Amino acid sequence: MSITRREFLRRSSIAAAAAVMVPQHSRRPPAPMARPTLDPSSLAPFVDPLPIPNVLQSKQFRPSSDNPAIQLPYYRMAMRQFESKVHRDVKPTRFWGFELSFPGPIIESQSGKGIFVEWANELPTSHFLPIDHNIHGAEADKPEVRAVVHLHGAKTLPENDGYPEDWYVPGKSAVYYYPNDQDAALLWYHDHTLGINRLNVYAGLIGLFVIRDPAEGGLNLPQGKYEVPLVLCDRFFDLEGQLYYPVSQYPKLPWVPEVFGNAILVNGKLLPHLEVEPRKYRLRVLNGANGRFFHLTLSNGQSFHQIGTDQGLLPAPVILKNLSLAPAERADLIVDFSDHAGERIVLMNDSVSPVMQFRVARGKVTDTSSLPSSLRSITRIAESEATKTRTLTLGEIDDLRGDTVTMLLNNAHWNMPVTENPTLNSVEIWNLMNVTEDAHPIHLHLVRFQVLDRRPFDAFAYQNEGGLLRYRGAPVPPEPNEMGWKDTVRADPGMITRIIIPFQGYAGRYVWHCHILEHEDNEMMRPYEVVTPKHGQEKGSA
Ligand code: C2O
Ligand code: CU
Ligand code: CU
Numbered sequence: 001m002s003i004t005r006r007e008f009l010r011r012s013s014i015a016a017a018a019a020v021m022v023p024q025h026s027r028r029p030p031a032p033m034a035r036p037t038l039d040p041s042s043l044a045p046f047v048d049p050l051p052i053p054n055v056l057q058s059k060q061f062r063p064s065s066d067n068p069a070i071q072l073p074y075y076r077m078a079m080r081q082f083e084s085k086v087h088r089d090v091k092p093t094r095f096w097g098f099e100l101s102f103p104g105p106i107i108e109s110q111s112g113k114g115i116f117v118e119w120a121n122e123l124p125t126s127h128f129l130p131i132d133h134n135i136h137g138a139e140a141d142k143p144e145v146r147a148v149v150h151l152h153g154a155k156t157l158p159e160n161d162g163y164p165e166d167w168y169v170p171g172k173s174a175v176y177y178y179p180n181d182q183d184a185a186l187l188w189y190h191d192h193t194l195g196i197n198r199l200n201v202y203a204g205l206i207g208l209f210v211i212r213d214p215a216e217g218g219l220n221l222p223q224g225k226y227e228v229p230l231v232l233c234d235r236f237f238d239l240e241g242q243l244y245y246p247v248s249q250y251p252k253l254p255w256v257p258e259v260f261g262n263a264i265l266v267n268g269k270l271l272p273h274l275e276v277e278p279r280k281y282r283l284r285v286l287n288g289a290n291g292r293f294f295h296l297t298l299s300n301g302q303s304f305h306q307i308g309t310d311q312g313l314l315p316a317p318v319i320l321k322n323l324s325l326a327p328a329e330r331a332d333l334i335v336d337f338s339d340h341a342g343e344r345i346v347l348m349n350d351s352v353s354p355v356m357q358f359r360v361a362r363g364k365v366t367d368t369s370s371l372p373s374s375l376r377s378i379t380r381i382a383e384s385e386a387t388k389t390r391t392l393t394l395g396e397i398d399d400l401r402g403d404t405v406t407m408l409l410n411n412a413h414w415n416m417p418v419t420e421n422p423t424l425n426s427v428e429i430w431n432l433m434n435v436t437e438d439a440h441p442i443h444l445h446l447v448r449f450q451v452l453d454r455r456p457f458d459a460f461a462y463q464n465e466g467g468l469l470r471y472r473g474a475p476v477p478p479e480p481n482e483m484g485w486k487d488t489v490r491a492d493p494g495m496i497t498r499i500i501i502p503f504q505g506y507a508g509r510y511v512w513h514c515h516i517l518e519h520e521d522n523e524m525m526r527p528y529e530v531v532t533p534k535h536g537q538e539k540g541s542a
Contacts, residue, residue, distance in 0.1 A: 105207060147193055164194035286330050423532075438516075440524070455476065
């Protein structure tokens, strides 16, 4: 009966579907945990040192396709199953990761210098997490184990972007070219397979990719061992130390709309510690969670500076005591421990959950690094440069019980024809109209964008009075730490979040989606196509 119900909703007209689309928290009651889960507060905190992922070395070179006289680094990343200890007192956990590491090794690259990466699927042939075969792209006739890797934040050709349908099975691999023709930034790679992305990422298929450039290099920021990557994500573990992914109470429909694990991992460890010197550190933080939003503070109440966001440096440092980070967002931070010699400072989430501990050494050190008062100039794009404005709803469809069935962008499913087709080198404004009661982090592949504002509106009137747009207040400007180039933006409930996007790079098929992976897998992802201007049709005439 459940499949028919879903199919019924899927096939019903958009108007009929919209009638049951009411603003509410997405839900499908999770079943009682099938296995008892580990309570992290029962573990001894801060006993393990924070692991720092290795920087991957390239062992080969390959000629550049543009200029065969130039040899470019060639890296190989094998996705494999392995075991790793998340805590001293927890049994080894099975993960799927890159190069036997979770998170995977770091790729370091230079802006303007291309590299090749071979992403090899060497995973087992059966999955260990619960696949929902009702989810589009994960039907029972598909191989269970499939993978395809996307470099989040990268400007790449479509064939190297990890399109969700470009998945391949164990024993196969894909060689992607990354031109790195973009500013210094912290990017990250992760699986993007249609219909099982949430499970592959939960299993461990994530890692960091750094792009550096001379402008950033000239700022004298803390570097070397004073620059520390922090990959945050949450999971559930069972009492045997194995990953546990929740399922709904409907055995044939295991998909759940959100997963908020009770165990927060930093670089793959639970409650680790890091020995630091009393000086400045640069922390490069990724929210790599499936669905959790982090709200980070330091236990001694000290403030810190954010110097960069998703697509690199901010114009100037922003002082913060509390950092909010949506899934897939990155924050580049400077934390100064110089006044805290001898202290033990805990990084907290939501003010109550410890995440990791900094142990500041005693004594004095000389710190020659800087925190410049201006970082780089970022020209705000004038709204008048946009040749097109699209209003796109973020919605969800619930069944008559009120359970969430699917999540949609502009009421369209993944396999419906492309509707967003910006012209290469044009500028567009996208109004992300959130009619749900959840915040959705919206990400576009290929491009970087700026946040214009967020404005509250009456979502109920919009849906029940035939698209009536009634604002409920004035537009709210972006937060100071959103004034850089972004690739993921938090679209708050009941708000229209406006972003302005220059479509630069390449023409072709990409995707845009919610980065809550449970939503993305269940239809909250759409293809979009950058088209080349037709002859005689230039910017301004589209
Ligand atoms: Cu972080 Cu479409 O990805
Ligand atoms: Cu991406
Ligand atoms: Cu979402």
